[in-house]
Amino acid sequence: MENHERFRREVATWLADNLTGEFAGVRGLGGPGREHEAFDERLAWERHLAAAGWTCLGWPTEFGGRGLSVAEQVIFHEEYAASGAPARVSHLGEQLLGPTLIAFGTPEQQRRFLPAIRAVEQLWCQGYSEPGAGSDLAAVSTTARLDDAAHGDGNGSSPANGGAAGGGWIVDGQKIWTSLAHVADWCFVLARTEPGSRRHHGLSYLLVPMDQPGVTVRPITQLTGTSEFNEVFFDGARTEAGMVVGEPGDGWRVAMGTLGFERGVSTLGQQIGFRRELDGIVAQARATGTIDDPVLRDDLVRARMELRVLRAHALRTLEREPGPDVAVGKLLWAGWHRRLGELAIRARGARGLVTGGDLDEWQRLLLFSRADTIYGGSDEIQRNIIAERVLGLPKEPRSTEERR
Numbered sequence: 001m002e003n004h005e006r007f008r009r010e011v012a013t014w015l016a017d018n019l020t021g022e023f024a025g026v027r028g029l030g031g032p033g034r035e036h037e038a039f040d041e042r043l044a045w046e047r048h049l050a051a052a053g054w055t056c057l058g059w060p061t062e063f064g065g066r067g068l069s070v071a072e073q074v075i076f077h078e079e080y081a082a083s084g085a086p087a088r089v090s091h092l093g094e095q096l097l098g099p100t101l102i103a104f105g106t107p108e109q110q111r112r113f114l115p116a117i118r119a120v121e122q123l124w125c126q127g128y129s130e131p132g133a134g135s136d137l138a139a140v141s142t143t144a145r146l147d148d149a150a151h152g153d154g155n156g157s158s159p160a161n162g163g164a165a166g167g168g169w170i171v172d173g174q175k176i177w178t179s180l181a182h183v184a185d186w187c188f189v190l191a192r193t194e195p196g197s198r199r200h201h202g203l204s205y206l207l208v209p210m211d212q213p214g215v216t217v218r219p220i221t222q223l224t225g226t227s228e229f230n231e232v233f234f235d236g237a238r239t240e241a242g243m244v245v246g247e248p249g250d251g252w253r254v255a256m257g258t259l260g261f262e263r264g265v266s267t268l269g270q271q272i273g274f275r276r277e278l279d280g281i282v283a284q285a286r287a288t289g290t291i292d293d294p295v296l297r298d299d300l301v302r303a304r305m306e307l308r309v310l311r312a313h314a315l316r317t318l319e320r321e322p323g324p325d326v327a328v329g330k331l332l333w334a335g336w337h338r339r340l341g342e343l344a345i346r347a348r349g350a351r352g353l354v355t356g357g358d359l360d361e362w363q364r365l366l367l368f369s370r371a372d373t374i375y376g377g378s379d380e381i382q383r384n385i386i387a388e389r390v391l392g393l394p395k396e397p398r399s400t401e402e403r404r
């Protein structure tokens with residue numbers, strides 16, 4: 001415990017000392033609905049974090065991480081959020097692909113990609129969802145086939161475009177809602193590599209470079225007017241033969257492994273961010289006088305109490321091996337945050353919905369928090385998981401196609 005307090009002070013001191021000078025301006029920037037804010041400056045900040053050894057804290061030391069305990073990682077994320085440090089730009093590499101490569105990758109893949117992720121020299125995006133495959137991910141129809149003419153060797157000697165000159169895998173299809181694809185160097189793609197295969201059979205998990213003629217990224221404009229996710233088109237895109245994680249055809253298992261890493265220790269830091277938002281809303285309510293509305297007061301108090309429940313639940317979940325009950329946490333925080341967006345507007349009274357052009361922070365919160373109950377598995381899907389895998393209720397009827 002004393003060690004934890006010492007570590008907490010070390011993190012807080014480092015952040016306070018370093019969020020100054022050239023990095024003073026990045027405080028509070030970025031995050032859901034605001035990823036466009038000061039991207040280059042946040043990238044520079046994150047490389048500064050990496051140089052000081054504050055990235056990939058939970059990765060084992062033999063893979064370049066610091067091998068910190070869950071408790072220490074939670075402390076880091078809490079202090080990071082409390083300091084007002086900006087939203088991270090490399091979380092998809094650090095939290096999703098990195099742990100996936102550590103668990104399923106070849107030594108060559110680990111040597112090639114992990115140092116670049118740790119140093120924030122390479123950004124990644126997640127190519128799972130398609131127009132016909134979201135909640136039902138096993139319906140993926142993007143294909144990849146090996147070009148028998150000349151296989152890439154995957155040993156890292158090829159140029160950054162992953163052997164686009166010939167050989168290796170050829171990828172065709174469309175992904176959608178691909179967060180940060182417009183700034184990513186690489187994408188981890190779930191693709192069908194066995195022609196005629198169905199559902200979760202015959203899929204492979206491929207690493208595909210984004211900077212090549214066969215990849216087109218088209219931004220999707222959100223309600224907030226910003227574009228942080230995209231459509232990604234693969235049209236004869238190429239990657240080396242060695243860029244398959246796990247065995248060809250075993251992509252479902254690897255893809256599910258990645259999702260298992262998705263709900264991790266950063267949840268506690270996320271809640272510190274929620275607390276700051278709630279404090280800001282209370283301040284708004286005081287400033288506008290809406291704090292005198294007894295219904296709003298009641299809802300603000302309820303929000304604060306629910307946030308404490310969220311924290312208790314998250315801490316309890318982290319003590320156990322990840323299992324289906326993480327769905328409870330996702331369901332709770334997503335609904336809570338969505339309601340917070342509504343509270344933000346109510347707290348501001350009549351001017352809450354008026355814009356003078358650009359949306360302000362609270363209007364963005366209202367609009368972007370609509371997405372909270374969709375990404376990372378929608379509320380309905382979480383409820384299905386809880387019903388079937390936590391409570392053991394009868395499974396929902398599957399179609400004939402799905403049963404195959």
Ligand SMILES: Cc1cc2nc3c(=O)[nH]c(=O)nc-3n(C[C@H](O)[C@H](O)[C@H](O)COP(=O)(O)OP(=O)(O)OC[C@H]3O[C@@H](n4cnc5c(N)ncnc54)[C@H](O)[C@@H]3O)c2cc1C
Nearest residue numbers: 126127128129134135136177178179371374375376378380
């Ligand atoms: C902000 C944001 C960022 C995202 N980033 C990424 C990313 O980086 N990479 C990526 O691959 N994807 C990403 N996604 C996509 C996300 O994973 C999907 O939106 C999500 O899985 C839902 O899929 P869908 O949009 O196709 O909706 P659908 O699956 O078509 O669902 C439509 C509606 O039907 C409901 N529904 C579906 N199936 C069932 C069922 N069996 N029982 C009950 N109800 C059901 C859903 O809950 C939903 O309300 C992102 C999404 C958002 C909103």
